[in-house]
Amino acid sequence: MLRRYAVAVVTGLFLASNAFAGATDDVKKTVDEVVHVVSDKNLKKHDQQRRQALKKTISVIFDYSEMAKRSLGKHWSQRSQAERRQFTDLFASLLENSYAGKIESYNNEKIMYLKETVDGDHAEVRSKVITPKRDEYSLDYRLLKENGKWMVYDVVIEGVSLVSNYRTQFNKIITTNGYNELVKKLKTKTDELKAP
């Protein structure tokens, strides 16, 4: 179940029911590219190449810096530039590795784009993931317009905002054991998640 959520975050077969412009187009373009990479028979034989290709594709639309900043919440302003860079790198690495692994288990999930809401520089693209067994999951992308390009800064799976979830979790760790403990945990996990 959860793997499918993760798969849907960045992949899924594009089956748009409506034609949207702007943010939805950007999301769809990335999704199509991800599907192309995952379905490439040549890349299937080379795991590392495929993983790199996926990371590259995902990074085109995911704004890791914004996600990291929002996830750290009020603690972001208390961090130095170096700490922010380190934290952003750790965050990006974990996100790429954990979800790229799941994307590789893509199994003909379909995505229907339902609605696009734009409010100035912010947008939300609502979609629905449909598994081959016709189970459905809601999957929404929150985007921010940067230099004329829509970038994803949050993903909402079944009503759960990843950024909001991480902000709560990170705050709990920082409040209880300090910022360094959080960084230690993220580093440990990064080491565990080695690319195939």
Next chain:
Amino acid sequence: MKSLFTSLLIVGALFGPPSSSHAAEDAAQGNLVLGLNDCIRMALKAAPELGEAQADIEQTASKLDEAKSYRYPQLEVMSLFGPAPQARAQDITPTIATDRSTRLNRLTWFTSADATLIQPLYTFGKISENMKAATHGIEVDRSRKEQRANEITLKVREYYYGLMLARELKEVVLEVQEDLAAARKKAQKLLDDGSESVDQIDIYKLDAFSGEVAKLLEEAQKGEKLALAALKTRLGLSAITPLDIGSERLTMDEETVPSYDAFVDRARLRRPEFRQIAEGIKARAALVEAAKANYYPDVFLGGLASWAYADDRDRINNPYITDQYKHFYGGAALGLRWKLDFGITGAKVAGEQAQYNRLLSTKEFADANIPLQIKKFYLDLKEAEQSVTATQSAYSNGKKWAVAALANFDFGVGPAKEIFDALQAYARMRAAYFQSIYNYKIARANLDYAVGEAPLDGAK
């Protein structure tokens, strides 16, 4: 169901390999694939009970024909052929000779025919009331047949939904089982690598769940086979007939359930048992009147014709004398036939009255108990409806919990145990959700039966 959470744990948290989808297998070419309505139609066609019910209708229809036929004249003819003594007119002219005897060497042959015709004119209700009773009797039998059809429909729906539920649960268990194997492998690898995110207890949990999942899978498979076999039997198909159902997923009906009172009102119009009782009471009332009619005579128009011929006998023309071997006469008359007895008719009337009273009591019972039955099924329906909403909410929250727990684990900021717990709740609620939908559909099927909905109208 515990295994499901384990499977998800493995898949998500431990980056298990992709789990293959367990979408229902396509029916093999040549398979008989039927939807619910198709199954109902086939079951109604194959049901021997309906053949019996139809025979009852035909039998009662023959009684109506018999009752109607009493309105028409009845003709009775008797014909004789045999020896007769020779006779001459001189034996009685001018005086009647009294020393004649019948001798064997003076026999001749005779033939005769006597016809009696009776046309009922007025029977004080004997014919009309019996006709009425038979007419209502046919309606009683038709309602019985309808009741049988509704019972068959209910059974088909039970088997059909049961098969769907078994398959949904089997899919859940299969997914869990597959993911468990992958999880076990990944968890062991992380443990061997010295990861802090997994410990030996997690491995023990996975192993414990594996056994439970295997047991659940056997139960689910048995349930599927049993439901399919029962459906085939009800459809009149052999055990080896390849059959599959057209519905893939067990989903909630999108309908607004009417009020309880609306169901009761509808039952009074449609429920076969109500119609059986109503028609039965009319039939019994007519039989009581028919029995009472036996107190009175039958008025009829009678006709008589008699002819006899014999060789070697002279024809006698005398209004006082009739030769039984050689004559022809006929006539018509208004008649009255009255059978008097000392208690027999009274006892029969009392017997019919008792049957009539018995039906009145049955009506009282039905009036009180059918609404009660509807109430039970209606409450079952509402309970299931609430349960679907509750389990859907729980299932949705279980998913949210699992998503959050997995996301935390992926970042190293959440324990594996949290995913286990979330997935356990998710799996349990998912199973409960399907069970609730099944309960809802069965309650709806029971309600349709209790109301007396037509089989295919009720096939939701």
